[in-house]
Amino acid sequence: MNVKFNQKTHILEIEYQFRDVEEPNLFRNIYPYNEVPRLVFNHRIVPMNVPERLYITDTTFRDGQQSRSPYTVEQICRIYDYLHELDNGSGVILHTEFFVYSKQDKEAVLKCLEKGYDFPKVTAWIRAKKEDFEIVKNLGIKETGILVSCSDYHIFKKLKMTRSQALKQYLEIVSSALEAGIIPRCHFEDITRADFYGFVLPFINELMKLSKEAKMPVKIRACDTLGLGSPIPGVALPRSVPQIIYGIVNYGEVPSEWLEWHGHNDFYKAVINSTMAWLYGASMVNTSLLGIGERTGNTPLEAMVMEYIQIRGTADGMNVAVISEIADYFKKEIGYEIPPMTPFVGDNFNATRAGIHADGLMKDEEIYNIFDTGKILGRPPKVIIDAYSGIAGIVIWINRYFKDNGIDLQVDKKDPRVQKVKEWVDSQYQSGRNTSISDDELKEVVKEVFGI
Template identity: 60%
Template structure:
C-alpha cells in the first residue's frame, strides 16, 4: 500500500472541466490564439532521437512477428552506427510474443538503441519490467480535462494523487519512470500540468534520480510559432517546464502526431527550445495520421548538428524491407524515401540536372541516401529530359554524355510524341526506353 502524502504542489480543482472551447470549438477547426510573447531559442548541446515503432507505431498495423521486430531493431542499430543518436527503442511487454521480441533484441548486446518498455501501472507489470532487467519504463498519465473528467471520471486532485502514487510504486521497485503526459496540448498547464511536473521532480529528488517527462501532443495540436497561447505553444510550454518546473533538457522528450501536417516542424521546435529528445517511428507509422517519422528527424538532426557518422544509406534498405515484409505502401512523393522524392519528369528540370545536378537536387542523394537522381520520361520531358534519361540510365560521364541534338535523342522524342498523340497518359517506363535504345543504337 502506498502511504497517502500531502504533496507540495496542488492541482487547481474546477467544478467543470476546462476544455478550452475557445481554442477547440468542436464544430469548427481549432483556433490559434496569439499573445505576442517572444521566447528565446535554447537548443541543448546534445540532442537525440527515441523510437516507439514497436509500441505506438505497431498499434496501427498488423502485429509484427518476433523476427520482424528483430530485423527492424537491427536496422535502427545500423542507422545509428554507434553514435547514440537513436538512443532508445520502446517495447510492449504485454504478451509472450512481446517479451520474446525483447529478449531477442537484448541478446544482440547493442549499446544503441537501448531497450525501454511501456506498461500499465499495476504491480504485476512493474514486477515484469524488473524481472526482465529493463531499467526504464513509460507510464501513461493523461493530463487534459478531456481525459481526467470525461474518460477517467476523476477530478484533478485525485488524478494527480493517482499518478504520483504510481510513480512511487515504480521507484520502490527500482524502476526509472518515464511519465507520458498525454494530451498535453489541450491540458490546463498551470492548473494541472506544472503542479504535476513539480511534484514529479520532488519524488525524483527524494529517490535520487531524474525522472523523464514525455510531452505527448496526442492530437497534433501543438504549434511551433512564437507568441501563441498555452496550451498549444511548444516554445512557451518547454520554456516553462524548464524554468518553472526545473526539468533539465536531458529529461524532456517530445512525442508528436501529424494530424495538422506539423509533426516534423513541431519536433524540431521542441529541440530548438530545450527538449533534448524527440520520439519517432519508422516512416511515421502510428495512429490516425501517424507519429513523427524517423527519417525526417534524422535529416533535421543533420541540418542542426554536424554528425557524419550515422548511416543514412540504410534508410533505403529499410524502406525496401518495410514495403516487402509488410506490404506497406510508401507514398511516392514522401521526402527521402518515396520513389519520386528526387525524380524529375519536367524537361526544364532535367536540363538543369544534366548541366549541374545540384541545380535541382539539394544534396548528393546517391552518396548520402544511396538514392541517385531519377529521370522519368513523359509528355513534358522534351529533348532535355530524354537526353538526361539516357545519360542517367547509361551512367554516362562527361565526354560520353549525349546532348539534346543527338540523333538518338531526336528519334526517341519522335517516338514518345507518337505515344501521347495516340492517347497514352502514363510515363514511359525505363524498360520501354531501354528496349528502344537497344534497337536504335
C-alpha cells in the same frame, strides 16, 4: 501567491499551484469541436534554449504498430538492426520502445536485448498499473514509459476521475517504478489540451520531488496526442510548443536530458513542432520510421535525422544512407506502400518530370537537387519520363541506365539514337496515353534502339 527559489534560474519565481476543479476545463474558446480549432495569441515570446545534446527516440514498435498490422518478431528484429546501423555508434538514436504484453511482444523484446546493442536502448511502454512493472522488471528492461494523461478531456471523460484522484494514482505508480529500480518515463498524454499551470506544472514539480528522494531520473514525455501544438511565436497555451517546453524546463526544473517531445501530424506540424521542442529545451524528440503511427502518423524518424544535421551541421557519426535501406525493406519485405512524394524515402522525392528541370539537372544536378542525394542517401536524382520530360529528361534517363548497368557510354541531346527514343515516347502520348513511361518499358526501347 506562493513564491520559491528556482534552482534552474537562481531567482525567486511564482510557484504554480495545483488546481482541483469540479468541471473539466476543455478550453472551448480554443477547441469548440464543432469548428476547426483556433489559434489564440498571448504575444508571449520565450527564448530558445538548445540543449547540449540532442537525441532522437523511436516508437516504431509501439505507436507505429497502433495503425497497422503488427510486425512479426523477425521484422521487429530486422528493423531494430537497421536502427542500430543508422545510429552507427553515435548514440543519437537513443532508445526505442516496445509493447510487453503478448507472447510475441516479449519474444521480440528478449531477442532485441540479446543483440546487446548500446543504441538504441530497449525500453517499454506500460499502463499505469503496478502489476505491469513486474513484466518490465522480469524482462530486464531499465526504463519504461507510463501513460499519465494530463488533460481534463482524459482525466474527466476517459478516466472518470478528478484531477486530485488522477494525480494521486499517477504518483503512486511512479513511486512503484522507482522502488523497482526502473526509470519511469511519464507520458503526459494530450498536453496541448491540458491546464499547464493548474495541473501539468504542479504534477511535474511533484515528480521532481520523487526523483530527488529516489536519486533516480523521472523523465517527462510531452505528448501532442492530436497534433494540436503550434510552433508560431506568441500563440497562447496550451497550444504553444515553445511555451510548453520552456515552462517544463524552467518552471518545472526538468533537466533537458529528461525531457522528450512526442508529436503527431494531424495539422501537418509534426516535424516543425519536434524541431521547436529541440530548440526550446527538450533533448529528445520521439519519432517513428516513415512517420507510421495513429491517424496521420508520428514525426518521421528520417525527417528528424535531417533536422539534426541541419541544426548541428554534422551527422555526428550516423550512417544516413541506411535510411534508403530501411525504405527498401519496408517496401519489399513488409509490403508497405510509401507515398511516392514522401521526402527522403518516396520514389519521387528527388525525381522530376519537367523538361526544363531535367535540362538543368543535365547541366549541373545541384541546380535542382536539394543536396547530393546520391552521396548521402545512395539515391541520385532521377527523371520520370512522360509527355513533358523533353529530350533532356530522356538523355538523363539513358545515361543513368548505362551507368547503372556498367556500360561505358554517355549520350547527349544531339545523338540521333536519343531522337529515336524521343519519337517513340512522343508517339505514345499522341496515341492518347496519359500515364508515365515505366522504367521497364523504356529499358526495352533503349535496348532495341542502341542495340544492347
